[in-house]
Amino acid sequence: MKNVKYTEMFYSIQGEAVNTGRLCTWLRTFLCSLQCRGFGQVEPGNPDTWAEQYPLIDVKNITDLNKIPTPSTGCDSAYSWSAQFKHLVLSKTTRELATDIRATTPKNTFDGVIGHVFTGGEPLMQQVALAEIINFWIEDDDFPAWVGFETNVTQAIRPELKAAIKALQDKEVLVYFSMSPKLLHVAGEQPKKAIHIDLMGDYVELCPHSYLKFVLNEDQRAWDQAKSIYLALKAEPYRVYTDVEVWVMPVGGVIGQQLDPAVGRIADKAIQEYQWNVSPRVHVLIWGDDQIGR
Numbered sequence: 001m002k003n004v005k006y007t008e009m010f011y012s013i014q015g016e017a018v019n020t021g022r023l024c025t026w027l028r029t030f031l032c033s034l035q036c037r038g039f040g041q042v043e044p045g046n047p048d049t050w051a052e053q054y055p056l057i058d059v060k061n062i063t064d065l066n067k068i069p070t071p072s073t074g075c076d077s078a079y080s081w082s083a084q085f086k087h088l089v090l091s092k093t094t095r096e097l098a099t100d101i102r103a104t105t106p107k108n109t110f111d112g113v114i115g116h117v118f119t120g121g122e123p124l125m126q127q128v129a130l131a132e133i134i135n136f137w138i139e140d141d142d143f144p145a146w147v148g149f150e151t152n153v154t155q156a157i158r159p160e161l162k163a164a165i166k167a168l169q170d171k172e173v174l175v176y177f178s179m180s181p182k183l184l185h186v187a188g189e190q191p192k193k194a195i196h197i198d199l200m201g202d203y204v205e206l207c208p209h210s211y212l213k214f215v216l217n218e219d220q221r222a223w224d225q226a227k228s229i230y231l232a233l234k235a236e237p238y239r240v241y242t243d244v245e246v247w248v249m250p251v252g253g254v255i256g257q258q259l260d261p262a263v264g265r266i267a268d269k270a271i272q273e274y275q276w277n278v279s280p281r282v283h284v285l286i287w288g289d290d291q292i293g294r
């Protein structure tokens with residue numbers, strides 16, 4: 001039985017894209033394959049210009065996850081992968097997590113209505129362990145109504161996870177990957193490292209309800225890269241996946257950024273020029289910058 005490194009588990013709603021507002025439990029695993037230090041920077045694609053995250057505080061002295069301020073630059077969940085937060089990492093066996101995640105719900109059961117989201121960091125870096133959690137839920141005959149994986153699409157699917165997903169699908173549970181490739185002129189990630197069209201094709205083949213979720217700013221180069229990824233999924237050899245939905249999330253993890261007029265301009269562009277769906281971060285609009293664990 002595997003151990004999982006994670007930073008938080010909780011019961012709330014889904015705040016973004018498909019399933020927004022729906023009840024679900026969450027597991028935020030530790031570790032990520034990227035760093036996304038470009039988010040919110042003046043020039044996301046130019047590392048020489050980046051401001052540091054958490055420049056004014058000594059994060060080593062923070063002992064409570066809820067006391068971490070949401071940064072306006074870089075990854076808004078750096079506490080789920082950065083070595084700076086190693087002292088806050090938790091670890092449990094997959095059996096313990098399967099039980100404890102369910103216990104975050106009001107009646108200690110998924111009850112046929114509550115879903116589950118694996119997020120991170122990059123949850124698929126511990127996918128064999130996540131498969132074990134799913135298998136325990138199935139064994140207990142109390143499994144989520146739907147399951148989502150929020151991923152940056154850098155990890156190949158392992159046979160163990162594939163089998164666990166198929167077991168859920170056999171129970172008529174809708175499983176999807178929220179595929180959020182990280183763009184050069186938004187997140188500062190180099191395409192060679194961050195963009196893997198072949199993996200997206202594999203994810204969609206396994207879970208046809210998977211969708212693309214692009215975090216976007218007003219830089220046209222970022223929209224061009226997003227469009228090229230979308231078109232690549234529609235071209236050979238992936239052209240069977242023409243139904244992949246696209247969701248645009250305006251950049252910004254703090255409430256001030258979500259209320260900025262730029263959000264409206266980004267939404268207009270998505271709606272009018274691209275015919276792509278738009279998603280705010282509803283959890284930020286509801287709970288403001290006090291959003292960890294919600």
Ligand code: SF4
Nearest residue numbers: 032034035036075121
């Ligand atoms: S992929 Fe997600 S968790 Fe990882 S660094 Fe980027 S924004 Fe943060």
